Structure formats: C-alpha cells, structure tokens
Amino acid sequence: MFSIVIPAKNESAGLSTFLPELRSLYPEAEIIVIDDGSTDNTREVCISNNVNVISHPYSKGNGAAIKTGARAATQDVIVFMDGDGQHNAKDVRQLLAKIDEGHDMVIGARQGLQSQANISRGGANALYNWLATLIVGHKVEDLTSGFRAVRADKFREFLYLLPNGFSYPTTCTMAFFRAGYSVSYIPILANKRLGKSHIRIIRDGVRFLLIIFKIGTLYSPLKVFFPTSLLFFSLASIHYAHTYIDQGRFTNMSALLYITSVLIFAMGLISEQVTSLMYQKK
Missing domain, CATH: 1.10.287 (Helix Hairpins)
Structure with a gap:
C-alpha cells in the first residue's frame, strides 16, 4: 500500500483525464488530492472519481498543498504527482520499485526538451541541476521535478523547511542529501500540461533565481x-x-x-x- 498526493489548483481538465487512469492502475492506493483554493470544479471531479479530496479555503501555494497531503497520508510511502496531466501514471511503478530497493527518495528525471515546458525553463533547470551537483558532490538529474516517491517518515522530518510556494522539490531534495538519505532517479518523459500554467515569467523568474542561492545555503553555507x-x-x-x-x-x-x-x-x-x-x- 502507498499514498498518492496530488496538489491541484484549477486542474479539473487534467484531473478528469488523469484520475480515472490512476485509479484503474492502482486500486489499492490511497489517492489524496489537495484542492488549493480552486475556483473551477476540481473538487467535484475528484469526488466523482472516488478519491479523497482536501480543500484549502484559499490558495496557499503548491508547497503548502504538498505539506497538507503529507500530513494526511496514512501509508509508509508517498508518491507526489502534479494534477495537470504531465506525469504518466504508469511511471509510478518504477518509482516504487526503486523505493523497494532501499532508496529513501526516488525522483522522476525529465528527459529531453519535449519534457520541459519551454526552452527557457529547460535551460534554467539545467543550471539548477549543475549547481546542485557541484554543491552536493552527487549527480543531481532533476532538482525541480514534482514527480517523486518518498518514505513518509523521512519526508515529514523536513516539513518545517518546505516553502509554501513552488520550490518545495528543490528544498526537500537538498534536505535529503544533507541528511545523508539515499536519493535515486528514474528517467521519465513528461507530457504537455493540460490547462493554464500558474507560473508567471517575471514573478517566478525572480523566485527561481533566489533558488540558486538557496540551494547552496540550504546544503552547506x-x-x-x-x-x-x-x-x-x-x-x-x-x-x-x-x-x-x-x-x-x-x-x-x-x-x-x-x-x-x-x-x-x-x-x-x-x-x-x-x-x-x-x-x-x-
């Protein structure tokens, strides 16, 4: 048994396609969708697909939704996925197989430009990966991927460190490396998202730039x-x-x-x- 936590804000288009496949492939899984103050019918789509849904009264951010889901999950292993249809449900088995091998965190590393939102985002992610690899002394294949499986008890050790915004993958990855936990990767091909992106070029560009400095200071100042x-x-x-x-x-x-x-x-x-x-x- 394992839990699947999906943060979602106005992702009814992606969830209506994604959840039936996820439920069909993993009927034994505990699926929890965190409705982060959606104004569409995200909650109704979740209920109609017989998955647990927790609604925030207002939008708190992607990281805050992840923390809510991690606290609510009851299984020993948690798989985090995006609700916009980018991640393939079949890849969950590969994450779990790596966990069974003894790893504490397994990350789906996006392969090729087709798995990136655009060229600029792909270039920024490559820069983050290079910098993180330099700092931690281990190959970091995808620092910002939101598709990952973790051992729940170890992940909850770092909930207080996680920001409420979009940089939670960076923070938890560096925290696992810093704590000496085992981190592994599987190659994945991400789909184009369904629905409108919540990323804003100027606002989030500045925020992602700050991630570069946070990477170093979080791991080894x-x-x-x-x-x-x-x-x-x-x-x-x-x-x-x-x-x-x-x-x-x-x-x-x-x-x-x-x-x-x-x-x-x-x-x-x-x-x-x-x-x-x-x-x-x-």
Whole structure:
C-alpha cells in the first residue's frame, strides 16, 4: 500500500483525464488530492472519481498543498504527482520499485526538451541541476521535478523547511542529501500540461533565481560564503598591491575589502553551524 498526493489548483481538465487512469492502475492506493483554493470544479471531479479530496479555503501555494497531503497520508510511502496531466501514471511503478530497493527518495528525471515546458525553463533547470551537483558532490538529474516517491517518515522530518510556494522539490531534495538519505532517479518523459500554467515569467523568474542561492545555503553555507569571502580577499590584496606600488600606502578601500572578506567568512561559519542544528534528528 502507498499514498498518492496530488496538489491541484484549477486542474479539473487534467484531473478528469488523469484520475480515472490512476485509479484503474492502482486500486489499492490511497489517492489524496489537495484542492488549493480552486475556483473551477476540481473538487467535484475528484469526488466523482472516488478519491479523497482536501480543500484549502484559499490558495496557499503548491508547497503548502504538498505539506497538507503529507500530513494526511496514512501509508509508509508517498508518491507526489502534479494534477495537470504531465506525469504518466504508469511511471509510478518504477518509482516504487526503486523505493523497494532501499532508496529513501526516488525522483522522476525529465528527459529531453519535449519534457520541459519551454526552452527557457529547460535551460534554467539545467543550471539548477549543475549547481546542485557541484554543491552536493552527487549527480543531481532533476532538482525541480514534482514527480517523486518518498518514505513518509523521512519526508515529514523536513516539513518545517518546505516553502509554501513552488520550490518545495528543490528544498526537500537538498534536505535529503544533507541528511545523508539515499536519493535515486528514474528517467521519465513528461507530457504537455493540460490547462493554464500558474507560473508567471517575471514573478517566478525572480523566485527561481533566489533558488540558486538557496540551494547552496540550504546544503552547506560555507560552499557559498567561502568562495565569496575569498573573492573579496583577493580584490583587497590586488587593490592593496596597486596602491602600495603607486602611492606607497594602505588605503581605506583595501581595509574595507579585507574587513568584508572576514565578515562574510564569519557569517558562513555561523550559518554552517545553524544548518547543522537544523538537520539534527529530533
């Protein structure tokens, strides 16, 4: 037995096609749809397909819906899927097979440009994957995929870390790596979404840019702060060498750059200790 949690906001078009197939393939599964303040007939579609539906009184965000579903799920393994028809129901078995092999989280890694919403999104995801791989020291094939299976008890350890918005996949993936849990991937081909996307280019572009910095600070802050500190230290040394040769003195700018370097390094050390406390098992 396992639970399937599907966050949905105005996804009646996708759910009306997707839920019957999901229910047919996995009659034993506990299927929970989190209706995140939908204004269409999302809730009615869920009820007509005999799946559990929990409705938020207003839209709280994709991450908030995931947390609601994780708290409501009663099985030991939870599969998270999108409600827009992008994920193929048949791929759930591959996720579960990897879980049975002993992994704690298995992620459906999208393959090829046809699995990306557009070229710009695909490029951004490639950048996130490269940066995350660099930081964690393990191959990260798809950092932002919403199609994944997790061991419920381990996932709930990090609910307090998860944002209410769209970056929950990034946060939980980095948290599992940081905690030393086993993360694996299966290749998938995602379909084009049904219905209108809730992503906004400018608003979410800025938010996804912040994810890049969050990736590093969530996993190991010193991997972000130390190179930055080293950069300022190098600039200070270059500036000091120039002014000493040219003017024979140590300038205020050199002092400011050296102080900035030390402060950034100190902030990194403190952040590293705080991060270690965050991941201690209660």
